[in-house]
Amino acid sequence: MNQEQRFAKDIVRRLDETTQNLAPEISTRLAEARRRALLRATAQNQQSQGGGLMALFGSYFAQYHRIFSWAALIAAIFFTFIVTQQLTGHGHGEHGDAFLLASELPPEAYLDPGFYSWLKQQ
Numbered sequence: 001m002n003q004e005q006r007f008a009k010d011i012v013r014r015l016d017e018t019t020q021n022l023a024p025e026i027s028t029r030l031a032e033a034r035r036r037a038l039l040r041a042t043a044q045n046q047q048s049q050g051g052g053l054m055a056l057f058g059s060y061f062a063q064y065h066r067i068f069s070w071a072a073l074i075a076a077i078f079f080t081f082i083v084t085q086q087l088t089g090h091g092h093g094e095h096g097d098a099f100l101l102a103s104e105l106p107p108e109a110y111l112d113p114g115f116y117s118w119l120k121q122q
Contacts, residue, residue, distance in 0.1 A: 019027070101107075109115050 019030075022030075
């Protein structure tokens with residue numbers, strides 16, 4: 001027997017000795033509390049075994065609901081950003097300042113109303 005086991009047995013022996021000197025009403029309350037704790041533990045054990053896969057995933061999701069909530073929020077924000085970029089046309093290089101500056105035509109050519117009709121004819 002190792003040191004930890006001897007120490008644990010010594011603690012149990014001392015607790016047993018002190019509980020014999022308790023008042024009857026305290027002993028009754030402790031026994032009732034122990035009975036309720038055992039019933040609760042038994043019910044929880046049966047519940048976790050009876051639920052099977054759903055109980056396993058239910059406790060997993062209940063434990064990590066904040067992480068999943070944050071991940072869903074970030075994904076929704078990212079998705080909204082992507083959809084907004086696609087619908088508004090931002091991010092397309094053909095309409096930006098860089099396109100105008102890199103073009104062979106002067107920027108004034110794009111402002112001329114006749115330029116677009118000339119492009120359509122070509």
